[in-house]
Amino acid sequence: MTLVRWNPWREIDTLQHQINSLFEDTRLPSALFDKGLSKVPAAEIQETEDAIHLKLELPGIEAKDLDVQVTENTVYVSGERKSETKTEEKGVTRSEFHYGKFQRVIPLSARIKNTDVTADYKDGILNLTLPKTDQEKNKVVKVNLEQSAN
Numbered sequence: 001m002t003l004v005r006w007n008p009w010r011e012i013d014t015l016q017h018q019i020n021s022l023f024e025d026t027r028l029p030s031a032l033f034d035k036g037l038s039k040v041p042a043a044e045i046q047e048t049e050d051a052i053h054l055k056l057e058l059p060g061i062e063a064k065d066l067d068v069q070v071t072e073n074t075v076y077v078s079g080e081r082k083s084e085t086k087t088e089e090k091g092v093t094r095s096e097f098h099y100g101k102f103q104r105v106i107p108l109s110a111r112i113k114n115t116d117v118t119a120d121y122k123d124g125i126l127n128l129t130l131p132k133t134d135q136e137k138n139k140v141v142k143v144n145l146e147q148s149a150n
Contacts, residue, residue, distance in 0.1 A: 039098040041077065043106055050137060052108055052130040059124035060097070066126070070114040075128065078103035110136045 044055040054075060058066065066079040083099040112130040120127040 040102055040104040043104070045106070047109060049132075051132055052110060052112060054106065054128040054130060056104075056126040056128075057124065058121075058126055061124070063121050066121070068119065068126070068128070070112070070117050070128075070130065072111045072114055072133070073108050075106045075108065075130070076103070077106070077126070112136075 042057040046053040046055075056077060058079065061079050061081050065082065066077065069076040078101065080101045081097075081099050083097075108130065111133045113133055114130075116131045118129045
């Protein structure tokens, strides 16, 4: 019988390898990791001199099921993707779609005129144009350079 010295680091390495392989395994349904988590729509923000352009990805949601509220420095979007009712006599349906309510609050980097916001919703993409306030457009800071007296 050979005597082998116990190395605790080897067990940690084995555990790390098992955890990594668990996350790499694509056969696991995403629902296993998403239980209790609400899905929020993906966002894309582009800032220009005059406005902030916000684009949200909302596939499968009708405009009537969306609520968009805008303050001077925040956009609040909530909605619900309603599940379709299907009846099948035989077979099993597996779905990875996410149904239910969601909400997302997006802070803005500049103050906007929330009374002049325009929206366009087409093909599951919500485009918001958020014009900046005049104070934000003309925000230029003068830097005074003083010569040090050394």
